[in-house]
Amino acid sequence: QVQLAESGGGLVQAGDSLRLSCAASGRMSSWYAMAWFRQAPGKEREFVAAISWSSSTTYYANSVKGRFTISRDNAKNTVYLQMNSLKPEDTAVYYCAADGRPKNYYAAVYEYDYWGQGTQVTVSP
Numbered sequence: 001q002v003q004l005a006e007s008g009g010g011l012v013q014a015g016d017s018l019r020l021s022c023a024a025s026g027r028m029s030s031w032y033a034m035a036w037f038r039q040a041p042g043k044e045r046e047f048v049a050a051i052s053w054s055s056s057t058t059y060y061a062n063s064v065k066g067r068f069t070i071s072r073d074n075a076k077n078t079v080y081l082q083m084n085s086l087k088p089e090d091t092a093v094y095y096c097a098a099d100g101r102p103k104n105y106y107a108a109v110y111e112y113d114y115w116g117q118g119t120q121v122t123v124s125p
Helices: none
Strands: 003-007 010-013 018-025 033-039 046-052 058-060 068-073 078-083 092-099 119-124
Touching: 003 092, 018 033, 018 092, 018 119, 033 068, 033 078, 046 068, 046 078, 058 068, 078 092
Parallel strands: 010 119
Antiparallel strands: 003 018, 018 078, 033 046, 033 092, 046 058, 068 078, 092 119
16 A cells, blocks of 8 residues: 655745655655645645656746746655745645656646645744
């Protein structure tokens, strides 16, 4: 059984930085992509960033481009999300997602079979 465990969330002030981590474990011979999504209260879950496991190609939502960086450590089966210049509108529960299927589109919730429990990020003004 595949499990994803996020860590690194917290309460910060606007302009601060945080780094989220997501460690994957279980019966997965190879990942195709891992991603971060977020969900604010009363809103739908939205795409934040994704990374192709083999090529390290990265994808970002326009709202975080230039501020967030996704990276991965193959040996540790871990993906990171470095978040800089945080804004109050970044406040949300951040979810790690992973999938082993080839894909051309990385930003949809339905493209990912495996999800973590989420970690809260709160950015105060």
